[in-house]
Amino acid sequence: MDDKDIYCILQIDCPEDVLKEVRIICSMISSEFDFAPVETVFMTVLRLFNGTYPGYRACNTKYHDLRHTTDVFLAMARMIHGGVIDNMTFSYRHVMLGLISALFHDTGYIQENHDTEGTGAKYTSTHVQRSMDFIKRHGTEHGLSYDEIVEGQAMILCTNPFVDISGITFPSEEVESLGKMLAVADFLAQMSDRIYLEKLLYLYHEFKEGKVPGYKSEVELLQKTICFYEFTENRIQSLSEEVDRLLRLHFASRWNVNENLYDIAKEKQKAYLHKILKHPDPLKFLKRGGVVEDIFG
Template identity: 35%
Template sequence: MDQQSEIIHPEQKDKKPHSLARHVSNREIRQIFEGGNDANPLEEMQVILAAIIPDCPENFLVRIHQDMNGIFAGQLRGFRESQVKYHDLRHTRNVALASLRLFHGLHCDGINLPPDVILLGIICAYFHDTGMLLTVRDSAPSGAAYLKNHEERSISFIRQYLHDHGYPSAYIDNCASIINCTNLTTAPGNLIFESEEIEIAGNVLGTADILAQMADRYYLESLPLLYMEQQDAGIQQHRSSLALMRQTTAFYHEVIERRLFHDFKKTCRFMRTHFRERWQLDRDLYMDFIEKNIKYLEDVLRWHDNGEGDLKLYLRRHQPKI
């Protein structure tokens, strides 16, 4: 059997899904996880959105996706081309995909949010890090200069976008609380949500932002880029990129796990529902890959401490260019 024939499609639901899932190749698992082969998950996202909101306007997702391409490329709305290397367009797309997958998992488990809440959540996912983009009026040398308060700028940018495109005032009123769930210095329990549905959307985005970063195939190679962003922002939390990497494992166990399983009320559990219903994989691929990343990072740091080679020997992946 060739690799292509091993892909499990939704229409195979009733054909022994669990036994089939065990035979999916690692390559196909990665392809499913990333939403395709070309670092552009738009097609997969369209399939998922249609399953949740069958009568959603056909051009909704295409327009916001293309608008973000133009914004990050410095071709739309007075923005300059993005120069940040960690909070980039690829990360933005990954968070949007993860958010939509969580909304799908919620839907499949019978938690039916209003379509407007889901659509707002998707727009917020695309805009959540735009605060690190420079406009033609900015004098800062790099968008990383706004890392400390980029959520506030992101909210300003999304509100202008929603206003300019004629979205309902409720979208403008509620986008701030949703995006603020991505701020690691903010306790979600201290945020004020207009409704339980908006709070769920905030939990979805806050969860997706964490999962999309830490489950990424290139997460470990990206940590030095995050360190560089922090330096450009004047954040002196770590003495070196190696120090940041050392702190990452403790940060995950002490901070991230609490946000995922307590602050965001285990919203991450709906990811397993998504993969089961969409691909007949009874697994949460995001948590699987996070655990592998953390385990490998611990191994790499141990090998480095034992004098068994430079970090570059173990971290050699290069992100695909968009």
């Protein structure tokens, strides 16, 4: 497959089209699946990121933006579908909860109305806990029980790359499997993005505001991303040895493509990063999305 075909399937720009695709995937999981609770949360998250949800400001982080959240939501649905094909057992409520947790997983970057200093990037180090607090605060108004909120928090906690997931107390094996899937979806959605390398420049500025040490410039972040690829590959392997198979099963069932398109896209980005880092000014090779112009003018 060429790049155009890969990204035509892999990435969906319009949020409403993402919702439509996830609805189709859920109908493939089961014709009896009640999608309404997921759609309700999806619309809440749209309002939240767009600044029309009561009590909150619009999203102002350009790396951890609405597009990233909808990408994770879609990747999560695809993995769950692959799991169901592979005879993994999930209740309808847990499938729903896994998708809702994906939608809520980065709400910790959103500032409340009274919080007018800086951007949500200042919460980089605490955003996972803040996202867990968000689902606790707003879960019941979206039909979640107390137990489901606790389960959703456990899933969201898995997205912290520095947390030892083996040390998390999961209410059930289902929740553990879904939490690990969400952690993987978070990685894959970022690193398969066609403008991932460009968006890393935004991530540098989020890290700078969030006081994340270790990066003195955008180029240094690009250089250290090589090591991050190794870290994520090891992390994904430790979380789930079945990721590749589950995604192949999904893409074969949905699109008649017997490949893991996330892995293909990720490897293309990795190869291009290696290529541009051989040049003294790698930034001049990052031309997609208008990111370089947005940052440097």
